[in-house]
Amino acid sequence: MAKTDFNLVIKPRRGWQPLDVRELWSFRGLLGFLVWRDIKLRYKQTALGAVWAILQPLIGMLVFGVLLARVARFGSGGPNYSLFVLAGLIPWTFFANAVSMAGNSLIGSEQMIRKIYFPRLFVPLAAILALGLDAVVSLVLLGVLMAAMKVAVSPCIVLLPLFLLATVLAAAGIGFFLAALNVKYRDIKYVVPFFTQVAMFVTPVLYPLNSMSAKMRAVLSLNPMAGVVEGFRFAVLGNPASLHVLWVSSGVSLALLVLGVFFFKRMELTFADVI
C-alpha cells in the first residue's frame, strides 16, 4: 500500500497520559458552547433568572455578617464586617459551587461521553467557567453595596481578575479530580457537600488570617483558597494580606491543578465503559 500520511493513529493507551494542548485548542469552540449551554440552562424556566446569582452570597453575607457580628460578637479588624464577609464569600461560593458542579458534570453528560469524541476535560471546565458569570454578578452587587456604604474601592482592584483566575485554577484542580472519581465511585457526590462545608471553616472567609497564630497561619496557607480569599479582600477592600501566604496558596493550587489534570486524563480511558 502506498505510504500515505496518516493524521490519526488509534492505539491502545495505558497509564499516564499527556495533555494534548493542540487538540484542546482545536476544540475551543466547543468549550464556548458548553459554557453557554450551562449558563442558559441554569436560568431557563426560572422566575428570578440571574437574580439567583446574587442571592446566594447575599444571604450568606446576611447570615454571617449580620447574625454573627451582632449575636456572636464576631468582629474583626476592618471597618465593616459585613463587607469583609461578603468579599470573602464571593470567591468562596464560586469555589464551592464550582467544585460541586464540576464533580457532577461528567455523570450529567453520560450520553455525550458514550457516543461522541471530544476532550472530556471540557465538561467540568465548562461547569466551572459558567459559574464565573455568577461570581461577576455578585461582584457587581459588592460594588453597589460599597458605594451605598461609602466605602472607597482600593486601587488594587486591578488585581481582581488575577484572583478570579486563581479561583478557577483551584476549583479546576479539585474539580477534575472529583469529576473523574465520581464516574467510577458514585458516592463521591454525597461526600462533596460535607467537605465543602468543613472546608469553609479552614478557609479564612469569616475571619482574617492574621487573627490566627503563626503556626495556624502556616497550616492554613496550604489551603489553595486561603490565598485567594485574602487576595480578594486585599484587591477590593485594601485589607493587608501576606505575600507569603499568597505564594504558598498559589503553589498548592497549581500543584493540585497539575495532579488533577493528570488523574483525569488517566481515568478518562475508562469513562465510556464505566459511566
Added chain:
Amino acid sequence: MYGSIREAMENVFRAPLRMLPRTRRGGRPRIGREFWALKDINFDVTTGETVAILGANGAGKSTLLKILSRITDPTEGSIRVQGRLASLLEVGTGFHPELTGRENIFLNGAILGMQKAEIEQRFDEIVAFAGVSRFLETPVKRYSSGMYVRLAFSIAAHLDPEILIVDEVLAVGDTAFQKKCLGKMADACSQARTVLFVSHNLAAVESLCRRAVVLSEGRLCFDGPTKEAIQFYLNNVASDGEQTTSHVIDLRTARGRSSRYAPQLTRLELFDGDHNPVAGQIHAGAALKAIITFDLETPCTSFDASIAFDTPGGQRICTAHSAYEPDRVHDERSGTQSFTCEITDLPLVPGEYKIGVGLDIGGSEADWVDDAARLTVLKADYYGTGIVPTRGVFLLQNRWQLNHYVAQATA
C-alpha cells in the same frame, strides 16, 4: 459498572489476601474468562469507498464503530486514519430538551465537530432539510418525536467530513424522511467520501454500498461485494437461510405465510422452458415455468395467482400476476385448482433471489407466502459476448452502435 467506595473498601477488608478482581460491566468476573468483543479484525478502506458492516446483534459492529470514533480504546492493535473523521452513533447526542431548536443546532453542531462559522453557514440548509423552521424558537422538549429526530439527523447530515461513520441512524423517522436520509447518504457516498455504514436495513445497504464486511461473534467472516456479502450474511449468520433443493415446494406448511391467512396455496412447482424440473437453480435469461396449485373452499369465478421475485434483502424486483393476462377467462371453479405461469425469459443478474407466491380471491389478497423458494440465477451467456453485469437486478436488452466518424471542425 460503577460502584461505591464503600464497596471497594469492603472488598479489601473481606479478602485482602485474595485480591478479588473487580467485576466488569455486565457482571462477569474477569477471573480467567475474557470476552473479546472483536478479534483479528483486519481490513483496509480506500478513499471514496462505501463499506457496509453487517452482522447479527452482538457481533461487535457497534464496538468497532466505538473504537473508530475514539470512544473506547482498543485493547490490542491499531487503526490508521487519514482525513477528517466524523461519526454518527446516535442522533441527537448532546441535545438538551430545555434549549430551543436554534440553540440545539449550534450546540449539537459544535459537539459533532463543526466550527461556529460552519454552523452559521449551513444553518438555513439544516432547518430546511428538517422542516422545522416554524419551531426554531421552541424548546425541543415540545417537539414531536418525528421533528426531534429529523432535526437531529439534519444537523448530522450537514457535517462535511472526509470519512463518515454511520450506525443504524437511518432506522428513524417516517418513510418519507427515511427516503430523504437515504438520499443524503447517497450524496455523501457519491461525493468521493469514505463511508462506513452499519445497518440492518439490507435494502439500504444494497443500494448504497459497493462492498460489505460481515462480522460474526467478533470476527471478520466475509469481505467482498455487497450482493455476495448479503447472501453470506443471510445464509450463514441470519439463520433463516434454507436452500431450495427440490422443484416441488410444499406451500401448506411454508414459514413465510402471515398468520392471518388460512393456507389455500398448496404447492409450487418450477420448471424451465423444456419442462425440466428447476431445483433452486436456473441460468440467467432462461425461461421459467411455474405451476401454482391451490384450494378454493367455495366456488368462485374471480381468482388470481401471482409469483414475485425479491432480492435477499426483501426488495421487490418483479411480479407475474394472472390478472395481467389479456386472454384471461375464468369459469366458476372450486376445490383444487392450479395456474401455469410461463415466463419466457427471466432476465435477472446472476445471484440469489427469493420467490413469493400469492393468491387473490375476488380482487383482494387471500393468501401470500413470502420466501416460498430460493432461486439462484447462474451466469449464462445472455448477450453472446460472454460477459454479463454483476451489479443490479436486470439484464436489459440493449444494442450499441458506434456512429460514423465525424471529423472535428476547426474553428
